[in-house]
Amino acid sequence: MNDEFASAAMMRVLIQGLKELRLPPLTEVSRTQSNQATVDLDLKLALVQHALKHGGVDCLIHLGRGVHQHENEPTHRAIVGAKDPIELVVRWQRLERYIHSRHRLRIEAQGEGRMEITHNGITAGISPTLYESLVVFGVIASLLQAQGVGNLEIYTNDLKVFPVAPRDALMTLPAIDPLRSWRLTWVASAKSLTRVSTVNLTNNYFVGSDWPQWQRQLASRILERLIDVPTVSDAASHLNVSKRTLQRDLKQRGMSFSELVGDCRSRVAAMHLMESSLPLAEIGFLCGYSDQSHFTRDFGKRVGITPEKYRAAFGLDQYSGGGSNLNRSQPA
Structure with missing residues (x-):
């Protein structure tokens, strides 16, 4: 068993994402039902490989759509309740620190309707795979959509991977690239940003x-x-x-x-x-x-x-x- 952890709330989202994409369920799903905020990292990695096997690399960034079935979860409300997309990512970073995630997002640049982000390991030698990063940015994308942003697009280097991820192009990318960057762009939506009622x-x-x-x-x-x-x-x-x-x-x-x-x-x-x-x-x-x-x-x-x-x-x-x-x- 791995001694590192992933967010149990995120795992519930990804498991729902499998259902949304009509992919076979993960047999280890019962391991997420315990009263814990984290699950061992092996389960998250198993889910990523399971989705990769049954849905292909292009499905990974869409696993996050399971977010929309978890709007009443406190963690979802807390993150989506951010005042803008930048703060939403900052709240996600706080969650990563809280569960001692081995991979962290870092905002390298920001501006009106854009963010430049890297996704790296906290120590040398544990850079996330392309597949893990696609899953994470897919969840971020769905959270931003739940918050109310419009026309969201995500690029890795110069390749657009959201809202449509080109399978053939993704398969040519190296699985691990510590210099890989991610760019998010969006426009303000007429929909008011979701706020948590207090x-x-x-x-x-x-x-x-x-x-x-x-x-x-x-x-x-x-x-x-x-x-x-x-x-x-x-x-x-x-x-x-x-x-x-x-x-x-x-x-x-x-x-x-x-x-x-x-x-x-x-x-x-x-x-x-x-x-x-x-x-x-x-x-x-x-x-x-x-x-x-x-x-x-x-x-x-x-x-x-x-x-x-x-x-x-x-x-x-x-x-x-x-x-x-x-x-x-x-x-x-």
């Missing part, structure tokens, strides 16, 4: 609170962007005040900006722990923690017990009859 999170957050309106607006802004929290300067600009004024007002209420961010993260994490069966690692990613240990450490400091123990004590499984627990108290 109405319920916000309402639940402020229950019983005596916070003034400006602090509620600040917390709402943070709740909208837990994965990529705005800087103090950005938050101050959003409130039309100076950075110094914002910091002073928070200090007068016995709080700093970083403490408010931590409070928002722990409360939303607690809601997921109580209300869902999402794996702990996925909850940590959705709430913007840098990694699993950061989630466990910070949540335990603020709430008094680890995320695992919190779920065991207050999660849905502890209550008969199911239903919503949104009225149960959140961590202080």
Whole structure:
């Protein structure tokens, strides 16, 4: 078994993609059903080879269309909820870091309606194959389409591979090329970019609170962007005040900006722990923690017990009859 990992959410998308392309199912599919945010990398590699065998190299970039059947998954909503295509890729990069992916996207250049990206290994000697990169950019393409961009095109070097991937031309490319680059171009769509609704999170957050309106607006802004929290300067600009004024007002209420961010993260994490069966690692990613240990450490400091123990004590499984627990108290 490989000791490296892939995102279980991405695997579910790719497995759905096989169905969308009417390719035979992967027999190892049951291995993705465990309550984990990651699966061992061998399963992802097996799926790529399976699709390559039954659908050809040109099908790989279309496996990502399975994204459209997973719109309600929290990871999908979190990534598609980015304000623009550049931020969407940045959120994807965060997911790669969180699951310790051995391959990472890197934005080399960007501009209005374009991005230049490389896809490389984090250490020498583990460059992704052309096939792996096609799968990744296929998922990125579907996420961008779900976000609302139009006329998306993807090139590897000078060869267009999306929306139509030419099989004969792809077969002439080297399987591994560490200098290979990818170019994405698009135009703004009339469709509004998808944003993650935070109405319920916000309402639940402020229950019983005596916070003034400006602090509620600040917390709402943070709740909208837990994965990529705005800087103090950005938050101050959003409130039309100076950075110094914002910091002073928070200090007068016995709080700093970083403490408010931590409070928002722990409360939303607690809601997921109580209300869902999402794996702990996925909850940590959705709430913007840098990694699993950061989630466990910070949540335990603020709430008094680890995320695992919190779920065991207050999660849905502890209550008969199911239903919503949104009225149960959140961590202080």
